Amino acid sequence: MGTNIPRIYPLLGLLSGYLVVLFFNPIRLALRDGLRCILRFKRIWVTFVLLGFGYSVFQFATFTPVHAMADLNFTQVSAPGTWEWPSFVEIWREVPLPSLEGVAGVFDNATTTYPLSILAAILLLVNWRGLHAALVRALGKRYGIWGYLIYFVVLVSAMATLLKPIAFWRLPEWGAEAPAARVLQISATVDAVAFIFEYLFGVYIQVYLITVCLAWIKGLSFGERDLFGFAMRRFSYVLEWAGIVVIVSSVIVRGPLLLAYFRNVPDVLDYLPVERFIMCGLILAFASMQVSLVLHNETLRAAFDAHKEFIRTNFSRVAWFLLVAAIHYFFLISSDAIVREAIGDRPVGIIGWKIVYVLVRGLVTGWLLASWVCLFRQCETQRISQETWIQSEIHY
Numbered sequence: 001m002g003t004n005i006p007r008i009y010p011l012l013g014l015l016s017g018y019l020v021v022l023f024f025n026p027i028r029l030a031l032r033d034g035l036r037c038i039l040r041f042k043r044i045w046v047t048f049v050l051l052g053f054g055y056s057v058f059q060f061a062t063f064t065p066v067h068a069m070a071d072l073n074f075t076q077v078s079a080p081g082t083w084e085w086p087s088f089v090e091i092w093r094e095v096p097l098p099s100l101e102g103v104a105g106v107f108d109n110a111t112t113t114y115p116l117s118i119l120a121a122i123l124l125l126v127n128w129r130g131l132h133a134a135l136v137r138a139l140g141k142r143y144g145i146w147g148y149l150i151y152f153v154v155l156v157s158a159m160a161t162l163l164k165p166i167a168f169w170r171l172p173e174w175g176a177e178a179p180a181a182r183v184l185q186i187s188a189t190v191d192a193v194a195f196i197f198e199y200l201f202g203v204y205i206q207v208y209l210i211t212v213c214l215a216w217i218k219g220l221s222f223g224e225r226d227l228f229g230f231a232m233r234r235f236s237y238v239l240e241w242a243g244i245v246v247i248v249s250s251v252i253v254r255g256p257l258l259l260a261y262f263r264n265v266p267d268v269l270d271y272l273p274v275e276r277f278i279m280c281g282l283i284l285a286f287a288s289m290q291v292s293l294v295l296h297n298e299t300l301r302a303a304f305d306a307h308k309e310f311i312r313t314n315f316s317r318v319a320w321f322l323l324v325a326a327i328h329y330f331f332l333i334s335s336d337a338i339v340r341e342a343i344g345d346r347p348v349g350i351i352g353w354k355i356v357y358v359l360v361r362g363l364v365t366g367w368l369l370a371s372w373v374c375l376f377r378q379c380e381t382q383r384i385s386q387e388t389w390i391q392s393e394i395h396y
Contacts (some may be wrong), residue, residue, distance in 0.1 A: 021327065027320045027375055034371025037216050038363075044209050045366025051205070052358035054116040060350065083342040091337040095330065097273055097280075102329035102365075103322060104280040106372055107287040108245065109202035110365050117198040118165060121158040134229045138236035150239065157197035164194045181261075188261045192254050196246055203242045203290075206369070207235045210294045213373040238293045240300040241286075249279055287311075287318065291376050314379045321375055328364050332357070 022031070038044045105111065113120070124132055135154070139147030167187045208231035215227070253275045260268040288307045292298060298306065311318060336357055343349035 018327065018331075021324065025320050025324065027317050027324070027371075030321070030375035030378055031324065031367075031371045033217075033374040034213075034367050034369075037213055037370040037374065038366045040216060041212050044212060044370055045363045047205060047209060047362075048111050048365045049359055049362030051111045051113055051116055051202075052362050055112045055114060056354045056358055058115050060354070083344075086338055086341045088334065088338070091334070091341055094337045095333050097276055098333045099326060099329040100280045101276065102333065103325045104283040106325055106365070106368050107290055108283045109199060109206060110369060111202060111205075111362075113198045113202045113205070114194075115165065117161050117194075117201050120201045121161040121197060124158060129225050129228050131228060131232055134232040135236075138233045139239075142236045142239075147236075150243075154197065154200065157193050157195075157200070160190050160193035161197045163190050167191075185261045188258050192250075192258045195254060199246060199249075200239075200242060203238060204231065204235045206290070207231050207238055207294050209366075209369060210291060210373055213370045214295060214377070217374065217377055234294050237298070238290055241289045241293055241303065245279075245283070248282060252278060284322070287322075288376065291373060295376070310376075310379065317375060317379060321372060325368050328368065332361055332364065 022028070025031075102110075124135070127133055136147075136151060139151050141147075143150060167190045208228065211227060211231045211234060253272070256265060256268050256271065256275075259265055286304075286307055288310045289303055292303050292306050292310070293300075296303075296306070336353075339353050339357075340350075343353060
């Protein structure tokens, strides 16, 4: 009996199973409303696309060698059928952890913000649209004297974000003038401090997009400047939870990597996947913390209590949402790993695929974030079964 089954049949089976899960699940209304939301407010998914493009351009410029225009030869992608396409068995090890991080990002920080975080640091420091002043007021009102300490941390990390590209750009020259170990220690320290601002900027972006979704759900009308200010005030409440994530990440992930530049830490990189799994587990275990703090004037303790009650009463719906999100990121990460392996070192192929991948991932991430906000509100208002849950839309 022949064992060579055409690849089209497994693909058709996967597609059929995907459609069944997508259209016949208890949270399909939230998924539908999330799609309607991002179609009405394209900024939700376009924001993730812009941040993804920024990071992809940085990666390409840093790690993809293009020495001359001749390297950009479009014949490299003229016959993809002749490429050596790997099987899933060959790339599967690259899939689970990035997929899990993608799912966790929906509840925390869905995208890498570097290098656009440099522009964000500049805009914050020059008080663009009054956000710097709004941040100071919100921190002072929310945390009192401790707010100024938090502001100092944000300010220092913003400055480190501005220094980060300079540090890495000048690294070769500095290495010729000073001990290499010392230069690496300085650059690693700058990178570790800049991570705080990059992460908090990503959280602010997420808070802003959640408020856009909430405005659509409630049919509210906001001016753009007012929406940015409102998101900054809500961001001050989320900072308590974000601070916990930063501290835990610094202790178990960033700390050991930074320490390895100052003293010998055996096999420090070998523990990195486990540490990343732990961070994902923490975020997923408290999935509703961020959206709860954005949508309610709650203390951290009240948010923990609300989270426990939310999970207790809506566990099956949250589990279904995690399953749907995991399926999408599994397909995205698997496709990315397979195509990148097939492309190899073809720069034009890399550029073309990255454009497609960033667009699709941004669209999926924006849709899942909007769907999560819709699901959270539906669960709160106990209107899960209503087909006409959202009646009005926001108009600027």
